[in-house]
Amino acid sequence: MMDATRYRAPQASDLSMVDLDELVAIFHRASGITHLVASPVPELLIALSGRWLTLDGIEQEFELVDGNRAGLASIMDELVAAGLIERRA
């Protein structure tokens, strides 16, 4: 299945990330909203920082562990809903 949907995260300078043991607090300057996230969200935001990637592109960079493409897609959906990721069909 070919899926051309692309995703992009804000530039690193638009996010402030603070490690809180298992969690990471992310302050999104554009919205003024702070998000508490856990792995794999910080890794995804860094990988997608300022550049568009498809799910295929993400899988070229990362080996999905303890989950599959559907799990990755649902995380991306949640990040889009939170305003941390842009999606373009």
Next chain:
Amino acid sequence: MSDPTDHDQPAQPQRRRALRIGAAGAVAVVSIRPAMAQAYGSVLTCEIPVPDPGQAGSYIDPSGKVVPAGTRGAYAPPGRPLKGEDIRRALASGGNLPGVDYERSRAYLKYVQNLRSGTTGFTCFASLQMPRR
């Protein structure tokens, strides 16, 4: 890599890193909306009508009491509601409200300080009392 618009790709493809996806349906993001930031903004922008709209046009005497218009020794009300930030600055510094002379400023500020819970402007006044760093 396949996408020609990518500028930040490393020249050499790196070994794939592990990305732990975790349980399906687990919440990945908890968002904290900036309610406090909005409250902070309202401190700077809130206004206090002097006197309250129900007594519009009444004068303010030197002790801050609302008295009938024209009362000798009392002051005509300001033409517009006082700004929270101006009040905060005047109370903190002992200075005057902008464009208002000393005696009149004292009377208006006493009126504000006499506000009680439930009266118009009290929430604004209370927010000015919050400690600020």
